[in-house]
Amino acid sequence: MKISIAHLYPKLLNLYGDMGNVITLKKRCQWRGIEVDFEEVNSGDKIKEHDLYFIGGGQDKQQEEVKDELLSNKSELQAQSKDGAVFLGICGGYQLFGHYYQPHDKDKLEGISIMDAYTVAGNKRFIGNVTVKTDFLTPNTLVGFENHSGLTYLQGGTKPLGIVRVGNGNNGKDGFEGARFHNVFGTYLHGSLLPKNPHFADYLIELALEKRYGEKVKLEPLDDNIELAAHNSVICKSY
Numbered sequence: 001m002k003i004s005i006a007h008l009y010p011k012l013l014n015l016y017g018d019m020g021n022v023i024t025l026k027k028r029c030q031w032r033g034i035e036v037d038f039e040e041v042n043s044g045d046k047i048k049e050h051d052l053y054f055i056g057g058g059q060d061k062q063q064e065e066v067k068d069e070l071l072s073n074k075s076e077l078q079a080q081s082k083d084g085a086v087f088l089g090i091c092g093g094y095q096l097f098g099h100y101y102q103p104h105d106k107d108k109l110e111g112i113s114i115m116d117a118y119t120v121a122g123n124k125r126f127i128g129n130v131t132v133k134t135d136f137l138t139p140n141t142l143v144g145f146e147n148h149s150g151l152t153y154l155q156g157g158t159k160p161l162g163i164v165r166v167g168n169g170n171n172g173k174d175g176f177e178g179a180r181f182h183n184v185f186g187t188y189l190h191g192s193l194l195p196k197n198p199h200f201a202d203y204l205i206e207l208a209l210e211k212r213y214g215e216k217v218k219l220e221p222l223d224d225n226i227e228l229a230a231h232n233s234v235i236c237k238s239y
Helices: 019-030 060-072 074-082 092-097 198-213 225-233
Strands: 002-008 035-041 052-055 086-090 100-102 117-133 141-154 162-166 179-181 184-187
Touching: 002 019, 002 198, 019 035, 019 052, 019 198, 052 198, 060 074, 060 092, 086 092, 086 198, 092 100, 092 141, 092 184, 141 184, 198 225
Parallel strands: 002 035, 002 052, 052 086, 086 184, 100 117
Antiparallel strands: 117 141, 117 162, 179 184
16 A cells, blocks of 8 residues: 655744654554655645645744745645545644634734634633543544644534643633544644554544545554553643
């Protein structure tokens, strides 16, 4: 089997260990003998068709630069999302998956609208460990570290990744963290996210393989004792 992965704008959006998410996806494929066709997409590059796209987090200045790059590829990315490609966006990248991000004192940053959501700047910074209860993963928890002041609100058919058990999540009010719409996923969880949530990494890989081959794929299990120990060690632990 083979999978293609694109890392979008890593030179601009790569805070708090987000690169570890791409390393995890590549390694968990390679350990199973799945060939990985990997592309790093930087400013000025034309985005091509891939099975899975990852974008990390960054500050407002970097989001402004990436926004123009994403908008120049908006139609292609929207077409890929409708065709079943998998997207994972962290923090700033997550915000740009929605309709817009409105900073305090700057112009609105238009997103690519591959999920029905929007973000506005808040007055409080949310920092600390997060535990989320999901209804689509086994084990049913996600853990990570949030560091954001943006407040994200979900609309329409876009659903949260899960319910916050510890932490603030999308906006500190509705009890939700992250978002999912078909195969598009967004979250504020850094840390990085996937190394200590191997079940979520495998879920994304399975969706990407299904997109490529047109049928459901069940991955062979790996020895995740260390990864799950890291996961379990921070469940419901506040910072």
